[in-house]
Amino acid sequence: MGVDEPGLPTLHAWAGGDAAVRALIDAFYDRVEGDALLAGFFPSGVDERHRAHVAAWWCEVLGGATSYTDDLGGYPAMFDHHRGLAITPEQRHRFAATMSLAADDAGLPDDPEFRAAIVGYVEWGTRLAQQNSQPGATPVEDAPVPRWGWGVAPPWRG
Numbered sequence: 186m187g188v189d190e191p192g193l194p195t196l197h198a199w200a201g202g203d204a205a206v207r208a209l210i211d212a213f214y215d216r217v218e219g220d221a222l223l224a225g226f227f228p229s230g231v232d233e234r235h236r237a238h239v240a241a242w243w244c245e246v247l248g249g250a251t252s253y254t255d256d257l258g259g260y261p262a263m264f265d266h267h268r269g270l271a272i273t274p275e276q277r278h279r280f281a282a283t284m285s286l287a288a289d290d291a292g293l294p295d296d297p298e299f300r301a302a303i304v305g306y307v308e309w310g311t312r313l314a315q316q317n318s319q320p321g322a323t324p325v326e327d328a329p330v331p332r333w334g335w336g337v338a339p340p341w342r343g
């Protein structure tokens with residue numbers, strides 16, 4: 186991570202900043218609340234606190250402020266929330282696919298480079314969450330919050 190060349194905008198800036206990331210997370214959890222495979226994780230619906238915390242996580246991952254690390258417990262806190270959830274492959278896939286649809290709902294930039302970076306992170310994060318959520322898993326419990334970049338397809342600057 187952190188392989189982007191200097192001068193590229195962060196994914197957070199490209200998305201449209203904190204408000205755009207929050208719109209993504211709201212669109213995502215609005216779908217989750219009505220989803221047959223995912224709603225059961227949130228029996229009382231997805232509350233404001235959860236939405237705000239996950240939005241803070243995403244802002245930090247995409248290159249914005251580090252408030253999840255500074256104020257919300259950082260990687261170990263996120264890790265703890267997934268412990269024992271026993272996420273199935275079908276639930277993981279639905280979670281990842283729903284995030285792509287939510288990016289459309291929220292009107293995020295739809296250039297292929299930005300969307301490839303986003304789904305790359307979601308694929309990575311959901312696979313880790315699935316593995317770490319299995320009973321008896323012995324994963325890495327502490328690590329920095331990842332800082333995701335554009336990877337091999339930075340914004341087109343013809």
Ligand code: HEM
Nearest residue numbers: 226235238239242263266272276277280306307310311314
């Ligand atoms: C890219 C993948 C993921 C990210 C970035 C992510 C992010 C987070 C974060 C930051 C929290 C903690 C919020 C807080 O601090 O209060 C959390 C909690 C939670 N996540 Fe995830 N998550 C991911 C994947 C998943 C998947 C695949 C599932 C289930 C299918 C899931 C289900 C949950 C649940 C149920 C909680 C709340 C647990 C509780 O409050 O006890 N997450 N997630």
